[in-house]
Amino acid sequence: MAKKRAGKPVRPTTQAKAKVKTKVETKAKVKSVRRATKRTARAKKYVYFFGGGKADGDRSMRDALGGKGAGLAAMTNAGLPVPPGFTISTDVCSLYYANKGHTPATVETEIAGHVKKLERAAGATLGSTKNPLLVSVRSGSKFSMPGMMDTILNLGLNDAAVERLKARTSNGRFAFDSYRRFVQMFGSVVLEISKAVFEHEFEAVKHERGVSLDADLDEQALRDVVVRYKRVVRSATRRDFPQEPHEQLAMARDAVFRSWMNPRAQEYRRIYDIPDHIGTAVNVQMMVFGNSGDRSATGVGFTRNPATGAKEFYGEFLINAQGEDVVAGIRTPQPITELKQVMPKAYAQLRDITSRLERNYKDVQDFEFTIEDERLFMLQTRNGKRTGYAAVVIATDLVAERLITQKEAVLQVDPESLSQLLAPGFDPAEWNAIPVVTTGLPASPGAASGQAVFTAEDAVKRSDEGTPVILVRRETAPDDIAGMFVAQGILTATGGMTSHAAVVGRQMGKPSVVGASEIEIDEDAKWCSIGGQTVREGDFVSFDGLTGHVKLAQVASKPSEILQVMSGELKAAKSDISRRFMQILTWSDKYRRMGVRANADQPDQAELAYAFGGRGIGLCRTEHMFFGEGRIPIVQRMILADTEADRRAALAELLPLQREDFYGVFKAMHGEPVTIRMIDPPLHEFLPKREELMVDLAKLEAKGVTGDALEQKLVLLRRVEQLHEFNPMLGHRGVRLGITYPEITEMQTRAIIEAACQLAKEGGKVTPEIMIPLVGHVKELRNQKVIVDRVAKAVMKERGVKVKYLVGTMIEVPRGAMTADQIAGEAQFFSFGTNDLTQLMLGFSRDDIGKFLRVYQDKKILDKDPFATFDVEGVGPVVRTAVELGRGARPGIKLGICGEHGGDPASIHFFESVGLNYVSCSPYRVPVARLAAAQAALAVKGGD
Ligand code: PEP
Ligand code: MG
Numbered sequence: 001m002a003k004k005r006a007g008k009p010v011r012p013t014t015q016a017k018a019k020v021k022t023k024v025e026t027k028a029k030v031k032s033v034r035r036a037t038k039r040t041a042r043a044k045k046y047v048y049f050f051g052g053g054k055a056d057g058d059r060s061m062r063d064a065l066g067g068k069g070a071g072l073a074a075m076t077n078a079g080l081p082v083p084p085g086f087t088i089s090t091d092v093c094s095l096y097y098a099n100k101g102h103t104p105a106t107v108e109t110e111i112a113g114h115v116k117k118l119e120r121a122a123g124a125t126l127g128s129t130k131n132p133l134l135v136s137v138r139s140g141s142k143f144s145m146p147g148m149m150d151t152i153l154n155l156g157l158n159d160a161a162v163e164r165l166k167a168r169t170s171n172g173r174f175a176f177d178s179y180r181r182f183v184q185m186f187g188s189v190v191l192e193i194s195k196a197v198f199e200h201e202f203e204a205v206k207h208e209r210g211v212s213l214d215a216d217l218d219e220q221a222l223r224d225v226v227v228r229y230k231r232v233v234r235s236a237t238r239r240d241f242p243q244e245p246h247e248q249l250a251m252a253r254d255a256v257f258r259s260w261m262n263p264r265a266q267e268y269r270r271i272y273d274i275p276d277h278i279g280t281a282v283n284v285q286m287m288v289f290g291n292s293g294d295r296s297a298t299g300v301g302f303t304r305n306p307a308t309g310a311k312e313f314y315g316e317f318l319i320n321a322q323g324e325d326v327v328a329g330i331r332t333p334q335p336i337t338e339l340k341q342v343m344p345k346a347y348a349q350l351r352d353i354t355s356r357l358e359r360n361y362k363d364v365q366d367f368e369f370t371i372e373d374e375r376l377f378m379l380q381t382r383n384g385k386r387t388g389y390a391a392v393v394i395a396t397d398l399v400a401e402r403l404i405t406q407k408e409a410v411l412q413v414d415p416e417s418l419s420q421l422l423a424p425g426f427d428p429a430e431w432n433a434i435p436v437v438t439t440g441l442p443a444s445p446g447a448a449s450g451q452a453v454f455t456a457e458d459a460v461k462r463s464d465e466g467t468p469v470i471l472v473r474r475e476t477a478p479d480d481i482a483g484m485f486v487a488q489g490i491l492t493a494t495g496g497m498t499s500h501a502a503v504v505g506r507q508m509g510k511p512s513v514v515g516a517s518e519i520e521i522d523e524d525a526k527w528c529s530i531g532g533q534t535v536r537e538g539d540f541v542s543f544d545g546l547t548g549h550v551k552l553a554q555v556a557s558k559p560s561e562i563l564q565v566m567s568g569e570l571k572a573a574k575s576d577i578s579r580r581f582m583q584i585l586t587w588s589d590k591y592r593r594m595g596v597r598a599n600a601d602q603p604d605q606a607e608l609a610y611a612f613g614g615r616g617i618g619l620c621r622t623e624h625m626f627f628g629e630g631r632i633p634i635v636q637r638m639i640l641a642d643t644e645a646d647r648r649a650a651l652a653e654l655l656p657l658q659r660e661d662f663y664g665v666f667k668a669m670h671g672e673p674v675t676i677r678m679i680d681p682p683l684h685e686f687l688p689k690r691e692e693l694m695v696d697l698a699k700l701e702a703k704g705v706t707g708d709a710l711e712q713k714l715v716l717l718r719r720v721e722q723l724h725e726f727n728p729m730l731g732h733r734g735v736r737l738g739i740t741y742p743e744i745t746e747m748q749t750r751a752i753i754e755a756a757c758q759l760a761k762e763g764g765k766v767t768p769e770i771m772i773p774l775v776g777h778v779k780e781l782r783n784q785k786v787i788v789d790r791v792a793k794a795v796m797k798e799r800g801v802k803v804k805y806l807v808g809t810m811i812e813v814p815r816g817a818m819t820a821d822q823i824a825g826e827a828q829f830f831s832f833g834t835n836d837l838t839q840l841m842l843g844f845s846r847d848d849i850g851k852f853l854r855v856y857q858d859k860k861i862l863d864k865d866p867f868a869t870f871d872v873e874g875v876g877p878v879v880r881t882a883v884e885l886g887r888g889a890r891p892g893i894k895l896g897i898c899g900e901h902g903g904d905p906a907s908i909h910f911f912e913s914v915g916l917n918y919v920s921c922s923p924y925r926v927p928v929a930r931l932a933a934a935q936a937a938l939a940v941k942g943g944d
Contacts, residue, residue, distance in 0.1 A: 050087070061073065066141045069281045080378050085285030088284070093279030094279050118135075132157070134155065150189040165179075181322065186248065264479050288379075290320070292373065297343070297370070299339070300316065304390070307445060367382075391413045434542075444502065444510060444511055445544075450541065451541075453472065459471045473501070476499075493515070505545075587934075589930065591937055592930065595896075597672075599902070599920050618675055640716065658751035663759060679737055679738070682733045687720050729839065729846075760802075769829060775813065870910055897920065909932070909936040
């Protein structure tokens with residue numbers, strides 16, 4: 001779970017504030033910021049060395065060193081073979097932005113000292129013609145952002161050093177291949193020259209030499225490539241490719257800082273709720289070469305299968321390849337088990353090291369290694385990303401293996417994993433009847449079916465139109481992130497289980513099949529061929545992310561295994577994952593303080609919520625019941641009635657229907673509390689649209705229809721016009737309806753209490769909580785409470801049964817929140833309606849925010865959708881005040897939340913911190929909320 005870290009300079013805010021100041025004030029401020037920056041720059045340590053078995057940092061320092069830097073420090077301290085290097089902390093990234101794109105001179109000095117130290121450790125010198133030091137320069141933030149930022153390898157090469165590299169390795173091809181890669185990476189990342197220009201030159205040389213594979217270019221050809229690349233640099237930047245390695249290093253470092261703000265990294269952070277202000281660290285590390293020959297290799301892996309959670313050594317490697325080749329998906333790598341045959345000693349060492357790492361970190365490790373001339377080097381270790389399925393399997397296995405405690409298991413599983421496990425799969429009978437056209441690598445489980453699209457933009461466009469899509473790509477790149485996010489699934493032709501598509505697909509919980517190498521794709525022409533069949537944009541493709549099978553058809557999906565167990569279709573004993581899922585939830589319940597209820601209006605929803613562990617209904621929206629079969633005409637009659645008598649007649653028809661609904665919901669909740677909200681939305685929502693009525697009328701008139709039929713339409717139109725409101729959300733809705741039409745409150749109270757009495761007579765138990773919506777003034781509530789109490793009393797007398805009930809209110813109008821003490825004088829409970837409260841606090845219409853939210857997020861005005869994740873900063877204080885006022889006036893008042901935020905883990909954290917009694921969310925989110933509430937309770941207890 002991403003958490004905000006306070007107290008670091010935040011560039012957008014600083015800039016925004018500066019704008020409103022006068023010039024003089026601004027200058028003074030800038031000066032003082034610079035002075036402060038200089039002071040802190042002097043006082044603080046910004047660069048951390050690792051090498052020779054000892055590191056300045058350690059694994060707890062992810063804030064400052066980033067995940068990669070902390071991992072390198074930890075591995076070095078553990079005595080593992082890690083090439084030496086140093087980490088420039090994330091604070092420097094913040095300073096870089098605060099200083100308008102400059103790294104402060106004092107930090108430069110600190111870096112220079114560490115370069116010297118690294119040179120001593122490596123026994124080589126940056127810029128030396130005799131023994132040049134070559135380094136990699138890599139990004140690494142606190143939260144892993146695979147492929148989103150930039151990396152530069154082989155830095156330190158220049159015209160002289162490349163010759164030394166050739167002489168040292170007796171391999172001119174390798175030396176010049178490294179140099180051309182460096183110029184290309186440096187050119188595109190640091191000098192911002194389009195990659196395509198370099199690729200064009202590369203292809204031209206291949207063409208001249210008549211070869212099709214990169215590997216077929218000899219030393220001479222690669223020398224030629226370098227010359228051409230340098231020409232590209234000269235013409236694009238009007239200066240020669242920088243030959244001085246210290247200058248190369250400073251430029252590369254700053255480029256990595258800049259890559260923190262590139263659009264794909266920003267998009268990634270938006271999707272994963274990673275704050276912008278935390279910045280990236282930069283790791284500078286001595287190069288080791290996995291591409292120096294056939295006794296060298298590079299690879300990545302996991303200590304357990306990140307797709308299924310199975311306890312198996314898992315990963316891939318490429319012989320004679322450099323760093324990013326595996327992840328980039330350019331060549332399809334070999335499974336790591338084959339390394340055992342090729343280099344048994346390095347393999348055994350790797351297995352030993354990674355098992356130790358897993359034990360130390362008490363979690364699955366995702367590692368990167370390089371083997372240079374059979375010598376193993378570890379380049380990275382971090383907790384591995386995994387599918388929701390794997391998360392549950394791994395956490396329960398680790399507890400069984402006594403590697404972690406139940407509490408640690410609860411903290412380890414991302415609550416969203418549980419919702420992934422509830423995602424649908426295909427019906428086996430239907431799926432098996434369709435022929436498999438090809439099989440790829442099963443990178444991320446789940447059933448996906450949709451229309452093929454071949455670019456991320458098309459994926460976004462079609463899915464915006466409501467069409468489910470499968471993103472089919474040769475390979476995905478970080479730029480595709482938006483398309484991947486909206487697609488039902490991702491299908492690629494190249495790449496392995498750790499390619500970009502696989503890693504990101506798993507992380508998103510998105511079904512993914514990768515490396516389906518029989519697929520030939522023409523992304524520009526928007527078609528592909530699979531097993532001899534042509535698939536054009538818009539044709540249906542389906543696949544199973546657990547088996548890798550791809551089929552050409554539209555296939556309906558079926559509920560998840562867990563849902564099948566819940567519905568009784570599958571025996572619990574037959575489902576291992578369902579047992580583990582329940583295990584995590586049972587453990588969660590030991591640690592959570594808040595109750596979890598569900599928002600449900602129908603008995604079947606209530607039953608599902610109960611089965612998921614929802615203990616109570618936090619919101620039953622009675623108006624949803626009005627949409628039940630055959631009910632709309634009665635509701636319309638109620639609304640259209642001219643007189644109270646007519647309205648009562650219609651309400652009398654609704655009464656038995658509502659009573660039946662309530663009875664069903666009460667029963668499904670097995671005695672747990674049920675909060676029923678009185679009618680809330682504007683009445684016109686139940687009537688036909690004005691425009692549609694006018695069209696109907698015009699048609700009738702054109703046909704010459706007169707008499708009753710025409711008259712009825714006219715009456716309807718007139719009433720619809722009377723009910724028309726300019727701002728219906730601020731209009732005649734909520735408690736205002738009950739006040740103007742008390743007979744509605746009467747009917748609903750009667751239905752509730754009659755249902756409760758009926759159940760009580762049958763020996764059932766229920767405590768209805770009658771909730772009045774949209775209260776802003778205590779007198780509104782008082783008015784309604786009189787009616788509720790009067791009717792409840794009368795019904796109980798009639799039925800000869802006494803039932804306990806509560807009367808409370810929603811807190812969703814700011815005035816209601818700010819006068820919560822008065823309101824608590826009347827209300828026995830509050831339920832925060834954070835949907836309306838957010839709408840009214842921010843002044844954003846909850847129905848229209850979609851039109852501008854994206855722009856707000858792109859422009860960094862809003863981080864998150866405030867209707868999805870609670871605005872702790874803006875709306876939080878109002879909730880906190882209402883809690884304090886409410887409890888002050890009525891100690892022990894029951895407090896809950898039933899807005900959409902009740903199912904959002906980050907929001908649940910806030911509700912825990914203000915001490916609400918429960919959260920209420922949709923039935924499917926109940927498992928997520930149970931786990932998130934446990935994590936929140938543990939975090940709050942731990943002083944988080
Ligand atoms: C709310 O406003 O948060 C709420 C739960 O009510 P509704 O969404 O029905 O307006
Ligand atoms: Mg509301």
